[in-house]
Amino acid sequence: MHRLVDAFRNLFAPNLLTRIVAVTAALAVLGAAAWFGWGFLHPDTSCAEGVEKTGPEQECVGVSGDGFVFGNEELRKVGEAIARENATLEPGTYATVAVMMPFLSDDPTRRPTIVHAVQGAFLQQYRANHESNGERPPIRLVLANTGKESVYWKPVVDRLVAMAEGPDHLRAVTGVSTSGQTTKDAVTALTGKHVPVVGTTITADDIANSERQEPFPGLARVVPTNRDEARALTHFGRTDPRKSLLVHDRNPDDRYARTLRDVFDRLLADSPYQPQPIDSTDAGSTASTARQIALFVCGAKDAENVFFAGRHTQLREFVNALSARPCQDRPVTVLTGDEGSYLGSDARLDRNAVKHKVTVRYTALAHPDAWRGAPAPAAGGSRNAYDTFARLAAKGDDLGIGTLARGDLTDGQAIVAYDAMATAVQGIRTPDPGHVPRLVSVANEWPRLMGPQRVEGAGGWICLDVHGNPYNKAVPVMELSADGTPVFVRISWPEGRPPTDCIPPKESG
Template structure:
């Protein structure tokens, strides 16, 4: 008995139907693979609700178009030394931000890292080993630090990659702290932090081995406060007030609050407080809070306000303070993160807040400033005009949009300078141990090299001398005191100040007790 008919037509229909089924199956298979694909490039994966591309690249993949020019130069530099047994240094910072000002700063930091790599490979008298640069994106606010840090640990263990230091750590958060602990205490990888300033992510006399192999090149929040106190020694505590963000899990805020409360000891009023959103780039409703806060400030005797908060909240506060009804001039003092206001597009049409009424002077401790060591005068203790000029010349050479450029560069807001110094310090440690028959120092040897980076072996950073103490912290690092100039819409240099109240001696000697 036949259940199915014969005939060429039927067979053709059956074959056609089968082809359609197979075709549709293939289509859905491909669609599923594309939809479920988590890869962005080799070593880079999509993670999180925003499917952000995070991971480690040699420059072959740029995380955002703003980074394309400088990533291209890094890729070319890495390829040019691939067969010369290079040592690898990684820059670990978030690479993508929805905040244009923060994205601008991230780009500047990558530019600073490249300029340090280029100088090491082309302007250091052939010193070895050559330096390969990896770019590690742990995601917004270091959300995906763990898988990315593990990639770096794998590179450190690889006899072909030879990762010898991680640099650039730039935001003082709990996630940052965990990443540093994992890399140093967990994996034995030396770390040279960049713009990170929190006092509680460091080695100290109380915790000398908390982060073995960690070095820092930026003055801490307490060092910045000490320098600000030295600069403003005539400020009367009775005429001060602290305005502070009480959000937890932010090491920058926690230690800045502590430092400013110490400076304002004796102030007649308790701090005015606010709580920023979990993502400090979110505006929230804090303009309303600051609007309500201003009348209480006006009714107080305060003339100087210490503001312990992040840049978005500082902008919101300044705008509301600029709208005050009282005829009083205020000086608002903040930490190094205030530098973001100079590139904040939302502040560009609000500089008038600083000149409204009796005016507002915004002063902060910058991590570096071009006017600190520029010019042709004699060298003075604490910094090197030659070191700054080397960076400035490189920024001029590559700071363009040509095929060989890295995009427009600026040294005015400190991010390029401090990251350049972070990478330069790591390279100094690596090369100081590449002597005799040593072609590639071990991780332990690089970490131990931080112990020698002082005195005559100090790093002449573009932002000032880097003299590491026994805990890997910069001793009496120069602090550029600056103020926001509403005319030029930039940070104007006031003068240098020193955490120890004086410049270091000519040998950068580290004194007992500070």
Template sequence: MWYWITFTPARKAGASVMAAVLAAAVAFGGYTLANPAPPPPPNLSCGVGVSRPSVGSTECEGVTDGQYVFAPELKAVEARILKQNQSVADQHPATIALLMPMTSSDASVQAEVLHAVEGAYVAQYRADNLDNNTVPKIRLVLANPGSDSSGWLAVDQQLNTMTGAPDYLRVVAGIADSTQNTLDEVHWLTHLPAPIPVVGGTITADTIANTANSQLFPGLARVSVTNTAEAAALARFAKVDAKQAMVVEDTRTDDDYITTLKAAISKQLGTGMAQPVQFTSPADISQDGDTEDQFDQKVLNICMAAPRFIYFAGRHVQLRQFLNALGQGCPEHKFIVLTGDDASHLASDKELNSTDFGGITLEYAALAFPDAWTKQPVPATGGSTADYEAFLNAVGSSGLTLGDSDLSDGQVIISHDAVWTAVQALDHAHISGQILPPPLSAVGQEWQNLHAELRVDGASGWICLDNGGNPWDKAVPMISYNGRVSTFLGMAWPEGAPPTADCTPQAGADG
């Protein structure tokens, strides 16, 4: 049966609309087949608070309370940190962030990162469990800006979001490497509208420091002396004759440890000596690059000059290469090689050829050393055996098993002292009866009070902060290393002698 449909004007309009809809649907279907929807953005998350900076990155950057493990060697200590954090979660703790590169492919750096995290944990455990008078309790988080700190800005921004509830971040501690990225991250944190107080650990560059008259980093304190102070202590202790000295230096200009160490050595030795022997390290200073080949040639000229003292201004990888080349190239000569605290890395460097040390004596200014306050005679001021034993007691009580080999690079000790200094500032800034942690501004103002009666009795020595936030006349352990064993030689002092018993910084002195 047939039915005829008469197209009235209304029906014609409806048919047109339907035809248009069908045509559009067909067209859209063809478009989606030719142009499929973009894929969802890649999941860069590694865990709570931690992510990869980009697709293909093997590093995870960010902040964790121990839930995410940055590296396999950190697993055990991070588990202890997480457990300690959970134990004080209901006691309105203040958060301290340990900010430093947590990931590295270099075995010696991995060991030092582990030691630094262990030192921070010891200070946290000590504050929360062994010092009943410490208020507030301490929550510790680990902040990783990447192996070269290139992710510092994203991590700094993340830390800035943690200053309010529920984290109450109050201090950023650690700050290990004296590089441009480190300088930038410290500058950013200390120039926020509400600056975050910072305690530098192993940074020694003069460029990442305040003076009494110049507050480039408001709210920055440090527990290590500057390169200038190290160089002065080295020269005094070794009794260097500039006429018998030569300098071997890296030409790179983007590493503040190297540039300020070069300047400090030049200032200490003055004029009238041979021009420096220069080399250029690779872009990634943790890699060998071609500097080994450079040193093979340069050592020939050094052998001819036969200086008694050789100042080395460079990082530990290049120092290891230089010592290997010097030992092989000049076995008949005796040299005293002098350098800064980065030499402490050699203790865990498997590529150092100790059999070729021969006539080489390496002496360096350490930031801390296990024998410094136990080997007699112990200085009457500037630190004490009792202070160091209190640290050792905290190590034992924390559940960690650390021997002298773990402590010899100074990382555990200095990291403990950096966090312990933050703990003292938080304690002094706390207002009796107050439940929540003290405000950021109150904590940062405490740096100028931490001397004399309120000095910090650190495991590395007295920390008596001057108005620039630098440790005044801090003890500098002098260490000799023969390729196998590190030996404590004695204590040197930036001011030439230990501080007086009141440990009051003197005007005009910076670190």
């Protein structure tokens, strides 16, 4: 301020040189003030090209294929590998595929799965560009961060739609994962703009097309619905509904829990016990509720099986409560969906549960042992397809994405992401070989990916029906071992047996 006052005082000095210097100084001070004021009123919100700070936590939300990893340093290596691969592609010749999901999580059990999913997607990009006999178009991969819990899905979807209409030639969005309302909204918006979507780990039955309605035109899925997972689980081990009860999350916004409950409800129509609710929206009370339900199980003398419809946090609390139940002389089997796959990496799980006669079985989306052992079936998938993936995964360090050891593959995320990208690539390259197809041409390929044109996934055949759903997909059944680690038991099937020709019938269930 003193400098500005002095500058204005000198404007009236008799000496010409003094007046010129004064004018210059005054303009400099006013310019600096204007710059500061503009910066204060219009702060820089850019994180990287195509990525903006958003919301009260200033999360970096948007789309990038240049190595930006949205603040998740665990993604640094694979993000840089994607950037290097993308830099080799000639502009205008490639088709772009986006991996859309939240790339940050406050849940420590989910953070490794995010990295594994991106690594799996990159391995398929690398295979498509380097090991496909020169097939074209080449594939560009970008990461689309929707923020924690996918709260900021809308600006990301808007950006992806613009990329589909512009020179980026976006032709598919994959990585779509959690079965929640925001996912449903994002898929609705993308498919409403004719952008093809390949869902990875979404299993909710109401984020799918069907014979009755098709709210998501252009949606394909590579993992079974909750209904098919439950059918496969019941085919694995016949359970008596009269000796079974249901525990479920009553959160109305959790489509995974709600649709899994609907399936279990039908399977347990003859159960004499009322379903027992847990409310994940009241997080502080769920451990106490789990303890009370464990006591209820002890009181229900004939209850041998508990079907659990909920997320892994509440599942872990319930398993821990069963481990400490007073009736430890009575065996109890807990059966649940693919959220059980997070138990193995959950440090808060009571590892003594199995020793206390608690058996936990769950369906996995994929597992590295499914196609490598002697019990692997002759149809529905192949060891050769899995070994192709495993060979690439073993080159993780050489490819610059970091280590992908067997333990990193047991959550199934890398396998499923790899298969989802394979589905997207097949849909892009089939309609007009060598050229970038139209959006509608890609979406129209989904019903053709069956029979001889099936996707040879590392997790099993992907045989899409005319609605974009996988028919009779292989479902690995897992069980917690005595030390609390998950062990692959065997593959089960929604139809009770593996497919022989990969051609869905007129009615697939």
